[in-house]
Amino acid sequence: MRTASEAEFAEFFAAAWPRLFRVTYAITGDVGQAEDAVQSAFAKAYASWPRVRSADHPEAYVRRMAINEVLGLRRRSWWKAERSGTPPEVRAERSAQDDLVDRAEVWEALRSLPPRQRAVLVLRYYEDLSEQQISEVLGCSRGTVKSQASDALSALRRRHAAGGLVSERDPL
Amino acid sequence: MSIEDQLPRTIAEQVERVPPPLPDMAVVRRRGQAIRRRRALAVGAAAAVVVSGGFMLAQGGGGAQFRPDGPQQFDPVGQLDYSQGLRAFASPDDDGQISLGGRLFPRKDMSYLDTDATATPYGVVFFDSAAQAHLLDETGKDTTLAPAPAGIHAHFRPSSKADAKLPLVAFTQPGGEAVTVVLHDLRAGRVVDTMSVPCSGSACREVVVDAVDRGLVFVRTGDGTYVWDHGVTGKARWTLVGEGEFRVADARNGRILWSHVAPTPASNSPVADWAFTEGEIDAQLSFDGGHVLYWSPKLEPTTPDGQAITLEVKNAIWFTFDTDGSVLAAANGGPSVGVFYDCEIPSGSCTEIGEISTRSGDPMFIGNDM
Numbered sequence: 001m002r003t004a005s006e007a008e009f010a011e012f013f014a015a016a017w018p019r020l021f022r023v024t025y026a027i028t029g030d031v032g033q034a035e036d037a038v039q040s041a042f043a044k045a046y047a048s049w050p051r052v053r054s055a056d057h058p059e060a061y062v063r064r065m066a067i068n069e070v071l072g073l074r075r076r077s078w079w080k081a082e083r084s085g086t087p088p089e090v091r092a093e094r095s096a097q098d099d100l101v102d103r104a105e106v107w108e109a110l111r112s113l114p115p116r117q118r119a120v121l122v123l124r125y126y127e128d129l130s131e132q133q134i135s136e137v138l139g140c141s142r143g144t145v146k147s148q149a150s151d152a153l154s155a156l157r158r159r160h161a162a163g164g165l166v167s168e169r170d171p172l
Numbered sequence: 173m174s175i176e177d178q179l180p181r182t183i184a185e186q187v188e189r190v191p192p193p194l195p196d197m198a199v200v201r202r203r204g205q206a207i208r209r210r211r212a213l214a215v216g217a218a219a220a221v222v223v224s225g226g227f228m229l230a231q232g233g234g235g236a237q238f239r240p241d242g243p244q245q246f247d248p249v250g251q252l253d254y255s256q257g258l259r260a261f262a263s264p265d266d267d268g269q270i271s272l273g274g275r276l277f278p279r280k281d282m283s284y285l286d287t288d289a290t291a292t293p294y295g296v297v298f299f300d301s302a303a304q305a306h307l308l309d310e311t312g313k314d315t316t317l318a319p320a321p322a323g324i325h326a327h328f329r330p331s332s333k334a335d336a337k338l339p340l341v342a343f344t345q346p347g348g349e350a351v352t353v354v355l356h357d358l359r360a361g362r363v364v365d366t367m368s369v370p371c372s373g374s375a376c377r378e379v380v381v382d383a384v385d386r387g388l389v390f391v392r393t394g395d396g397t398y399v400w401d402h403g404v405t406g407k408a409r410w411t412l413v414g415e416g417e418f419r420v421a422d423a424r425n426g427r428i429l430w431s432h433v434a435p436t437p438a439s440n441s442p443v444a445d446w447a448f449t450e451g452e453i454d455a456q457l458s459f460d461g462g463h464v465l466y467w468s469p470k471l472e473p474t475t476p477d478g479q480a481i482t483l484e485v486k487n488a489i490w491f492t493f494d495t496d497g498s499v500l501a502a503a504n505g506g507p508s509v510g511v512f513y514d515c516e517i518p519s520g521s522c523t524e525i526g527e528i529s530t531r532s533g534d535p536m537f538i539g540n541d542m
Contacts, residue, residue, distance in 0.1 A: 010197055013195060013197060013200060014195055014197075017192065017195035018192040018195075021192040021193065022187045022188075022192065024191075025187055025192075026183050026186070026187045026191055028301075031190060031193065035193050036377065039196070039199060039200060039203070040203070040378075040394065042200045042204075042205040043203030044204070044416060045204070045207075046200055046203075046204025047200060047205075048205040056537075058203075059363050065417065066431050068417050071453055102173075102178065102182065103182040103185060106175065106178050106179065106182045107182050107183070107185075107186045110179070110182070110183070114454070114467075115231065115453070115454075116453075116454060119288060121179060121183075122183060125176070125179035125180045125183060126179075126180060126183040126184060126187070128180075139431070139432055140452065144452075151177055151467075153176070155176045156176055160175060160505065162508075
């Protein structure tokens with residue numbers, strides 16, 4: 001790689017690394033896995049920098065590579081191992097503290113989803129991508145994104161309801 | 173507040189608690205340069221090839237360094253019945269149960285069996301804490317499948333896959349600065365051949381057995397996916413199937429289910445004339461390669477003239493193929509209960525085969541990573 005191009009890549013790498021780490025960490029819930037995935041994606045981007053640089057959105061290009069690295073792991077054990085072994089407690093009344101607990105339980109529930117469903121929710125609700133953009137990242141149809149999101153939200157609602165945190169006034 | 177309203181703040185809060193590791197440009201540069209060198213080199217069976225992450229590919233034939241000291245032993249569990257498939261599933265609860273070969277065991281007594289294991293018609297292939305491969309056979313006895321690895325590096329993660337028709341299982345074993353892919357004949361009880369894939373550091377994690385079909389082993393590296401044909405010598409012994417992001421989700425009966433990036437098999441590859449079907453990375457092929465199973469009771473055909481198969485099971489969410497080619501399905505059977513079914517192919521008829529507790533998560537299929 002020529003010096004100017006190398007400097008350009010280094011600048012891109014430094015700027016995009018934290019953001020891509022965060023999104024892959026949100027999917028894996030594991031610092032090591034996220035770091036490995038992002039590092040692999042950047043190594044491939046380095047090897048193909050002219051092509052990556054000429055993309056409309058180079059960071060989105062590398063993000064796609066990093067997420068596919070994560071999903072390519074496929075092995076279930078990495079997400080299975082993260083689950084909480086304790087079922088959520090049932091509470092009768094809500095308070096400000098409950099809201100914090102509530103979010104912690106939503107996070108635990110999110111981590112228990114299959115990796116692809118988790119990726120869909122992270123891209124939709126953390127990265128704020130559209131269904132079309134998510135389908136491009138994951139290399140699947142919009143219909144698949146829609147059904148994965150629906151399945152994932154249903155699973156979260158079931159877990160949420162099982163925790164006794166859903167009030168009648170706030171049906172999910 | 174709805175789940176949809178909570179998700180953005182929940183994810184942001186949790187993610188921001190973890191500071192990103194410092195970016196290491198030197199590592200990325202080194203790995204990127206290795207990928208470029210790899211592209212510039214011809215893939216040849218006789219030549220050592222540099223692949224990403226510092227890999228060197230060498231030809232097989234017992235390249236692993238094994239240490240001679242004794243393996244870990246597991247107590248016999250008594251006779252099992254694998255005649256209808258392993259029917260291996262488990263509760264996610266620490267105090268839950270594992271069902272295997274028609275019997276139930278406390279999960280804590282068989283903690284070595286998990287979804288990293290591989291279910292085969294001859295038993296469950298699993299790994300001990302030293303990454304040594306074992307077989308729990310139908311007599312309930314544990315047998316080691318290869319000598320104890322010389323040493324396990326921190327980044328190594330064992331993987332294994334079984335052939336649906338032949339009595340073969342392929343698995344990875346650590347060995348010094350290499351990962352050894354071992355092809356084992358479970359019926360004959362012997363190692364057929366080995367392939368050594370030298371690597372270092374975290375790159376060793378990227379050497380993964382993704383599928384075995386017709387005796388061919390599909391091995392993923394950080395650089396691409398290769399097929400290892402132990403039955404030949406020369407250039408056709410180790411050939412490229414797909415580069416970079418290409419993934420083999422499954423391979424059955426001469427059909428490859430692939431994901432992410434289209435395959436680019438070498439012209440001399442033994443799979444060059446196989447059928448290729450695009451699908452999801454966590455989908456599976458039926459043993460005849462005719463249908464795709466993907467988180468649904470409806471199995472889609474892989475050919476335009478094929479007919480979908482719908483399993484006659486209600487509310488099932490989780491699916492996998494059992495070792496006899498039938499489909500295992502699991503459904504929520506009420507609060508904290510998972511109900512399991514064995515579904516015949518192609519009729520789709522299903523029989524309930526058991527229940528387990530699911531207080532702390534989803535039911536698990538032992539020996540399947542779908």
